[in-house]
Amino acid sequence: MRFPEDVPQLADDLVRLRAHRADDLDDLYLLCQDPAMQRWTVIPVPYQRSDAEFFLSELVPNGWRAEHGERALAIEVDGRFSGSVSLHGGEGGVGEVGFSVAPWVRGRGVMTRAARLAIRYAFDELGWQRVIWRAYVGNWASRRVAWKLGFRGLVVVPGEGLARGVRYDDWVATLARDEEMAPQGNWWAVPELDGGTFKLRAFRPTDAQRVQEACNDERTQYWLAGLPAPYTLDDAKGFIEGRLENAASGEGVSFAIADPVTDELLGCVSLYDLNNRLNKGHGEIGYWMHPAGRGRKVMTNAVRLLVDHAFTPIDAGGLGRSRLLLLAAVENTASVRVAEANGMHRIGIARAEGPTRDRPRDDSVMFDLLVTDPRP
Numbered sequence: 001m002r003f004p005e006d007v008p009q010l011a012d013d014l015v016r017l018r019a020h021r022a023d024d025l026d027d028l029y030l031l032c033q034d035p036a037m038q039r040w041t042v043i044p045v046p047y048q049r050s051d052a053e054f055f056l057s058e059l060v061p062n063g064w065r066a067e068h069g070e071r072a073l074a075i076e077v078d079g080r081f082s083g084s085v086s087l088h089g090g091e092g093g094v095g096e097v098g099f100s101v102a103p104w105v106r107g108r109g110v111m112t113r114a115a116r117l118a119i120r121y122a123f124d125e126l127g128w129q130r131v132i133w134r135a136y137v138g139n140w141a142s143r144r145v146a147w148k149l150g151f152r153g154l155v156v157v158p159g160e161g162l163a164r165g166v167r168y169d170d171w172v173a174t175l176a177r178d179e180e181m182a183p184q185g186n187w188w189a190v191p192e193l194d195g196g197t198f199k200l201r202a203f204r205p206t207d208a209q210r211v212q213e214a215c216n217d218e219r220t221q222y223w224l225a226g227l228p229a230p231y232t233l234d235d236a237k238g239f240i241e242g243r244l245e246n247a248a249s250g251e252g253v254s255f256a257i258a259d260p261v262t263d264e265l266l267g268c269v270s271l272y273d274l275n276n277r278l279n280k281g282h283g284e285i286g287y288w289m290h291p292a293g294r295g296r297k298v299m300t301n302a303v304r305l306l307v308d309h310a311f312t313p314i315d316a317g318g319l320g321r322s323r324l325l326l327l328a329a330v331e332n333t334a335s336v337r338v339a340e341a342n343g344m345h346r347i348g349i350a351r352a353e354g355p356t357r358d359r360p361r362d363d364s365v366m367f368d369l370l371v372t373d374p375r376p
Contacts, residue, residue, distance in 0.1 A: 003061040007073070008125070010117040015110055017073040017085065017117050020060045024074055024081040028052045031083065031102045040139045041100060042163045063088070068095075075114045077105045085111075085118045093129035095122060099145070111141075112148045116181060119149065123177045130176045136161045137169040140244060146173055147248070150181045185275070186250040190243075191317065193255070195305050198266060198298050200255035203240045207256055210265035211236035214290040223332050224288060225355045251275050252283075253319065257293065257302045266293030269302045271310055271319065281322040283310060287338070300341045304376070307342060311371045324369045329354045329362040339367040343375040 001007075004019035011017065020028075031037060032047040044051050063070035063086075070088035074081055082102040089095035097119055101111040122128040133151050135142040146154075151173035160170035175181065190202040203211075214220055215231040228235050246252040254270040267289035274283050285306065289299055312318020326344055328335035344367035354362030369375070 001064050003064040010121055012113055015113045016076040020056050020074045025052050027081040034103050040136055077110055085114045087122050090128055095128050096132045111145050130174055132174050134170050134172045137171055147183055147187055150184055151175045152184055188247040188253045193305050195301055199258050199260045200305055201258055203243045203256045207265045208236040211239055217291050220288050225357045266290050266298055269306050283321045283324055285324055285326045300338050303338055303342050322371045326367040327364040329364055336365055344369045
């Protein structure tokens with residue numbers, strides 16, 4: 001293909017894809033100073049103007065001229081260069097998509113629109129049958145674009161990614177020509193909910209030390225026997241990252257219980273098992289408390305607020321559940337009281353259900369609550 005003569009122009013009502021031009025240089029250079037761009041892509045660091053000049057004058061044109069080279073398209077928004085989306089490979093009808101977007105247009109859906117235009121071009125004009133997306137594990141912005149576009153079958157490939165001599169784990173997913181370009185499953189939002197004497201919010205990296213303190217607490221360790229012992233700061237960081245994974249996969253939602261004034265972490269309340277296909281519309285409640293939050297009825301009220309959110313329809317911003325389950329060890333009277341105070345119904349005893357460290361497994365009280373049940 002000839003460059004730029006054979007480069008298509010693709011557009012919707014916000015985004016235009018076109019050939020890169022020499023006058024994109026300043027904005028391209030500015031984009032490549034962005035910390036997120038440097039963290040999640042393979043561009044040189046530090047990034048020089050000469051790197052931008054080489055990209056525009058050599059890499060992009062040569063990519064279009066090669067039979068299965070990288071076909072890079074400039075993203076233009078409001079007349080300004082705002083990123084790139086590329087298609088590379090294509091042998092046997094399968095190729096990859098890659099993209100980057102400038103900070104000055106983020107939050108407007110630009111990347112999703114641009115990638116959609118490019119992928120549609122790959123299917124309709126290049127004859128591709130399947131597109132592969134990949135990103136380093138932790139690049140949540142890229143993963144969300146892939147989710148919006150309907151990429152499926154996400155897996156983690158350890159050590160697959162390589163940038164500047166360092167190996168990273170990759171997320172990989174694909175989209176076939178005949179598959180709907182729309183989200184598959186839920187990516188749950190974690191809104192901030194006001195509980196008066198507390199608030200529920202998303203976990204943050206700065207919560208790690210308080211998570212570590214809570215999960216090293218003797219009582220927490222006793223009842224949650226699956227926790228590492230001792231519970232390290234790295235364990236806490238992994239837990240917080242895992243809350244992002246649960247929400248993104250649709251599996252669950254976890255809220256940090258926080259002081260409304262200081263924002264200090266007081267505990268955690270979660271809803272799990274939201275992808276259960278046999279019990280669609282169900283979910284299981286779980287929780288733990290930092291010692292500083294005990295004795296104030298915070299957990300009882302936090303569960304109440306979570307239940308309200310869980311029973312709120314999805315189109316109204318909730319989780320759209322119809323039945324909630326809660327299990328508490330028979331002897332864990334504090335946890336049992338939380339369930340009873342929220343109007344949950346005892347439905348039986350699950351014998352030897354609860355894992356323990358150095359004693360026979362605990363029997364657990366099983367509670368449930370239907371959306372139609374009266375509640376306190």
